[in-house]
Amino acid sequence: MACSVREIADWVGARLVGDGSVELRGISSIAQASPGDLVFVEDERHLQSAFLSRASAVIAGEFFRAENSKPVLVCAEPRLAFARAAERLRTKRERKAAIHPSASVDPSAECGAGVSIEERVVIGEGVKIGARTWIGAGSVIGAHAALGEDCELYPQVTVYPGVRLGNRVIAHAGVVLGSDGFGYVRDRTSGRQEKFPQIGRLEIGDDVEIGANSTVDRGALEVTRIGRGTKIDNLVHVGHNVQIGEDVVIAAQTGVSGSVVIDDDVVIGGQVGIGDHVRIEAGAILGSQSGILPKKVVRGPGVVFWGTPARPLREYLRELAVLARMAKRR
Amino acid sequence: MACSVREIADWVGARLVGDGSVELRGISSIAQASPGDLVFVEDERHLQSAFLSRASAVIAGEFFRAENSKPVLVCAEPRLAFARAAERLRTKRERKAAIHPSASVDPSAECGAGVSIEERVVIGEGVKIGARTWIGAGSVIGAHAALGEDCELYPQVTVYPGVRLGNRVIAHAGVVLGSDGFGYVRDRTSGRQEKFPQIGRLEIGDDVEIGANSTVDRGALEVTRIGRGTKIDNLVHVGHNVQIGEDVVIAAQTGVSGSVVIDDDVVIGGQVGIGDHVRIEAGAILGSQSGILPKKVVRGPGVVFWGTPARPLREYLRELAVLARMAKRR
Amino acid sequence: MACSVREIADWVGARLVGDGSVELRGISSIAQASPGDLVFVEDERHLQSAFLSRASAVIAGEFFRAENSKPVLVCAEPRLAFARAAERLRTKRERKAAIHPSASVDPSAECGAGVSIEERVVIGEGVKIGARTWIGAGSVIGAHAALGEDCELYPQVTVYPGVRLGNRVIAHAGVVLGSDGFGYVRDRTSGRQEKFPQIGRLEIGDDVEIGANSTVDRGALEVTRIGRGTKIDNLVHVGHNVQIGEDVVIAAQTGVSGSVVIDDDVVIGGQVGIGDHVRIEAGAILGSQSGILPKKVVRGPGVVFWGTPARPLREYLRELAVLARMAKRR
Numbered sequence: 001m002a003c004s005v006r007e008i009a010d011w012v013g014a015r016l017v018g019d020g021s022v023e024l025r026g027i028s029s030i031a032q033a034s035p036g037d038l039v040f041v042e043d044e045r046h047l048q049s050a051f052l053s054r055a056s057a058v059i060a061g062e063f064f065r066a067e068n069s070k071p072v073l074v075c076a077e078p079r080l081a082f083a084r085a086a087e088r089l090r091t092k093r094e095r096k097a098a099i100h101p102s103a104s105v106d107p108s109a110e111c112g113a114g115v116s117i118e119e120r121v122v123i124g125e126g127v128k129i130g131a132r133t134w135i136g137a138g139s140v141i142g143a144h145a146a147l148g149e150d151c152e153l154y155p156q157v158t159v160y161p162g163v164r165l166g167n168r169v170i171a172h173a174g175v176v177l178g179s180d181g182f183g184y185v186r187d188r189t190s191g192r193q194e195k196f197p198q199i200g201r202l203e204i205g206d207d208v209e210i211g212a213n214s215t216v217d218r219g220a221l222e223v224t225r226i227g228r229g230t231k232i233d234n235l236v237h238v239g240h241n242v243q244i245g246e247d248v249v250i251a252a253q254t255g256v257s258g259s260v261v262i263d264d265d266v267v268i269g270g271q272v273g274i275g276d277h278v279r280i281e282a283g284a285i286l287g288s289q290s291g292i293l294p295k296k297v298v299r300g301p302g303v304v305f306w307g308t309p310a311r312p313l314r315e316y317l318r319e320l321a322v323l324a325r326m327a328k329r330r
Numbered sequence: 331m332a333c334s335v336r337e338i339a340d341w342v343g344a345r346l347v348g349d350g351s352v353e354l355r356g357i358s359s360i361a362q363a364s365p366g367d368l369v370f371v372e373d374e375r376h377l378q379s380a381f382l383s384r385a386s387a388v389i390a391g392e393f394f395r396a397e398n399s400k401p402v403l404v405c406a407e408p409r410l411a412f413a414r415a416a417e418r419l420r421t422k423r424e425r426k427a428a429i430h431p432s433a434s435v436d437p438s439a440e441c442g443a444g445v446s447i448e449e450r451v452v453i454g455e456g457v458k459i460g461a462r463t464w465i466g467a468g469s470v471i472g473a474h475a476a477l478g479e480d481c482e483l484y485p486q487v488t489v490y491p492g493v494r495l496g497n498r499v500i501a502h503a504g505v506v507l508g509s510d511g512f513g514y515v516r517d518r519t520s521g522r523q524e525k526f527p528q529i530g531r532l533e534i535g536d537d538v539e540i541g542a543n544s545t546v547d548r549g550a551l552e553v554t555r556i557g558r559g560t561k562i563d564n565l566v567h568v569g570h571n572v573q574i575g576e577d578v579v580i581a582a583q584t585g586v587s588g589s590v591v592i593d594d595d596v597v598i599g600g601q602v603g604i605g606d607h608v609r610i611e612a613g614a615i616l617g618s619q620s621g622i623l624p625k626k627v628v629r630g631p632g633v634v635f636w637g638t639p640a641r642p643l644r645e646y647l648r649e650l651a652v653l654a655r656m657a658k659r660r
Numbered sequence: 661m662a663c664s665v666r667e668i669a670d671w672v673g674a675r676l677v678g679d680g681s682v683e684l685r686g687i688s689s690i691a692q693a694s695p696g697d698l699v700f701v702e703d704e705r706h707l708q709s710a711f712l713s714r715a716s717a718v719i720a721g722e723f724f725r726a727e728n729s730k731p732v733l734v735c736a737e738p739r740l741a742f743a744r745a746a747e748r749l750r751t752k753r754e755r756k757a758a759i760h761p762s763a764s765v766d767p768s769a770e771c772g773a774g775v776s777i778e779e780r781v782v783i784g785e786g787v788k789i790g791a792r793t794w795i796g797a798g799s800v801i802g803a804h805a806a807l808g809e810d811c812e813l814y815p816q817v818t819v820y821p822g823v824r825l826g827n828r829v830i831a832h833a834g835v836v837l838g839s840d841g842f843g844y845v846r847d848r849t850s851g852r853q854e855k856f857p858q859i860g861r862l863e864i865g866d867d868v869e870i871g872a873n874s875t876v877d878r879g880a881l882e883v884t885r886i887g888r889g890t891k892i893d894n895l896v897h898v899g900h901n902v903q904i905g906e907d908v909v910i911a912a913q914t915g916v917s918g919s920v921v922i923d924d925d926v927v928i929g930g931q932v933g934i935g936d937h938v939r940i941e942a943g944a945i946l947g948s949q950s951g952i953l954p955k956k957v958v959r960g961p962g963v964v965f966w967g968t969p970a971r972p973l974r975e976y977l978r979e980l981a982v983l984a985r986m987a988k989r990r
Binding site: 235 | 782798800802816818820834836839842844845847851852854857859873877882895917933935949951968969978979981982983986
């Protein structure tokens with residue numbers, strides 16, 4: 001939605017320098033900017049290229065001094081301001097508030113106002129879908145699942161029966177929510193693995209985003225939970241009974257084993273492996289590819305952990321340096 | 331299905347202490363138990379909380395002594411007994427023995443008695459489906475594939491043409507069975523990769539379970555095989571020509587390269603990487619995130635391997651300890 | 661398609677020894693060969709078993725000397741010749757040049773001649789599909805995406821809006837192309853993660869193949885690009901803004917973080933983790949499970965890198981040896 005530079009400056013709380021009446025229609029990188037675009041600069045060195053670009057306005061940090069022919073929105077956090085401006089200027093994808101005739105919706109399902117259900121979606125018995133939620137083509141929502149308002153489920157998502165999503169949850173294509181956990185009991189006589197019941201639930205809080213083809217298991221007997229605002233990248237695995245707090249960030253291909261507890265504000269790199277029954281305290285940071293042994297407690301905040309088994313980064317780097325030196329000596 | 335405590339005691343082979351006529355209707359964790367629920371205790375310390383819970387009966391280990399107002403089922407393996415009782419008490423999901431009208435089933439396909447085919451499933455030419463097998467919404471079964479009896483394919487599973495599944499195979503949502511292996515030949519003149527034929531088969535034995543979004547490739551010219559009773563977690567990759575034995579357990583996100591042989595009863599942690607042409611002997615255990623170099627033979631049983639390249643756990647731990655000590659000394 | 665040994669010899673540029681009129685109908689491994697099959701031998705030791713097999717003809721290396729009753733096609737690169745012969749002899753899967761009535765194709769979509777669209781496919785507004793491209797059952801092609809000629813999309817692929825594929829691109833089942841990248845900005849006041857815009861594009865070159873359930877994100881503001889001839893295995897993650905060159909090979913479960921640049925002819929093993937803004941120079945080789953720290957430049961060609969953080973293989977092996985020796989000494 002087009003609006004003036006002044007409106008955007010007010011919206012993001014920036015100080016406006018220059019002509020506030022210029023109309024903005026979108027956002028862009030500096031390299032690809034066209035007239036009508038807003039761009040942003042986090043580093044003074046890139047300011048000049050922003051001014052030389054075809055963009056109509058620039059968000060810049062407090063380092064901005066000399067006036068320019070383009071209007072400038074000055075603020076402490078240019079990247080954050082840009083993200084918010086983008087949200088404001090975003091052309092909302094046209095999603096018809098309608099149920100496509102090729103969708104198969106159980107008559108007992110309840111759909112809120114403005115719900116958009118695309119081609120070939122399957123909605124099971126007793127499902128509840130909050131207002132304005134969008135379900136992309138081919139997704140399957142199991143019986144008695146409950147989705148909040150303003151959720152976005154991309155194509156081919158599978159929601160197992162009984163799973164509960166909060167509001168504004170985003171699940172990218174191919175995500176699986178509520179699959180059986182990996183639990184077996186070995187019969188020592190026969191040597192065979194027998195399935196332990198996986199009948200628990202999965203609850204996902206507001207504003208959670210889950211990347212393409214990630215999988216989240218339901219609880220075995222209890223509940224798997226993902227807290228408000230947590231962001232999960234592509235191809236991540238979350239096992240049964242896991243408890244993830246709020247505003248946690250988990251990068252691609254990380255695996256979280258059963259019964260792990262991750263407190264608020266934890267940041268986890270890509271391809272990290274977390275053993276079962278681990279606890280990761282609030283604010284901890286785990287470097288990519290690190291591995292946490294089962295039942296460990298990882299202290300937070302402030303210390304970065306790395307390696308397998310994970311240890312404080314500084315310690316790990318010292319070990320690497322010692323080893324490299326010794327190997328060279330020979 | 332509801333039944334009496336006595337029936338369950340007989341079913342799981344437990345010694346009954348107390349009133350056998352109490353009716354059970356389900357299973358639960360101790361924390362969430364309601365009247366009618368059966369719970370289990372593996373550790374004497376938790377016995378008291380089981381008795382204080384709202385559960386109607388308790389499975390306990392041989393440590394059980396003092397009688398209680400609740401009936402107790404005493405046995406050597408409480409967890410196994412609980413899993414079996416759960417199976418007995420399980421409310422079978424109501425799956426109509428029917429083919430949903432929105433499914434697309436080739437007229438040449440053969441479906442056994444009691445088969446349940448959900449919305450939008452696509453069944454190709456010449457497919458055979460055993461009695462009572464359930465195929466979840468949106469799954470696609472390629473031409474001439476053969477599924478055994480009592481299989482459960484969750485939504486959005488893809489079975490490539492010609493793949494064969496045994497009986498009671500479970501494939502969770504998004505599983506891909508029989509995709510092309512990763513095989514190319516580099517033309518040294520042009521530098522281009524040309525596709526090596528991937529025309530082999532995939533055969534999966536009885537009682538195999540495969541977790542959400544895992545992928546199993548067909549053989550290149552030969553057969554990829556997964557043996558009876560093997561359990562595979564989410565997001566696991568199994569390459570072409572791999573031979574996996576019986577009762578093998580593979581945790582999430584592990585990758586098995588082409589032509590690997592894994593013997594019976596092997597246990598593999600999460601995020602393990604196994605190079606091509608590796609052989610893992612029966613009963614071997616690979617710790618999470620370990621890596622096996624191509625063509626290696628991993629000896630089993632009894633030794634746990636860890637690290638990359640994987641070595642006996644004890645050796646690896648000693649190395650870690652030595653390194654930590656040296657790094658501290660500086 | 662059946663043809664004579666002589667035709668195949670000409671096709672692959674091999675020297676024919678023996679009866680060129682023998683008819684070939686397919687390819688096989690030596691162990692499984694039937695009359696009419698062509699097999700290949702890369703190593704002189706296996707020549708005898710090829711001759712003893714039921715195959716009708718043998719491709720062999722220049723080591724071939726003694727004549728045999730079977731016709732032999734002698735060439736420098738038997739494996740490459742076999743792959744090309746396989747392509748020639750391949751029974752093309754019968755894919756009807758038709759749009760299945762259960763598919764949902766937007767009237768504004770443009771389909772080239774001979775396009776094959778299977779059951780339940782969804783094609784959005786303004787999509788362009790090149791001649792002879794095949795789209796497997798259940799795939800979803802977002803608005804304004806453009807697919808080249810002779811592409812093969814297996815079942816359940818999701819192509820996000822606006823994604824562009826070249827000619828002869830193969831995407832296996834469950835692949836997700838063009839999903840949102842993983843980009844957030846933390847509001848320091850609230851501690852919440854806010855979504856950074858992910859509105860860029862994804863462009864995939866000719867002859868790219870992508871394995872089952874792999875995911876490739878669109879650019880944030882710019883373009884994610886995968887160059888001609890690059891081959892990607894199963895469950896691989898490619899982040900936003902990544903630039904991958906031509907003829908690159910990436911094995912299963914590798915993760916490529918945002919803004920990474922991978923030059924031509926790079927070979928990357930399985931489960932490798934590549935941090936953001938890394939550059940990998942042409943011809944570099946990364947061993948399986950290695951990890952590249954953010955912003956590093958990996959030199960190529962000719963040096964193999966291994967370990968986390970990745971270092972030249974020789975260096976890493978020396979470190980492992982030193983460590984093992986020290987651990988034994990105690």
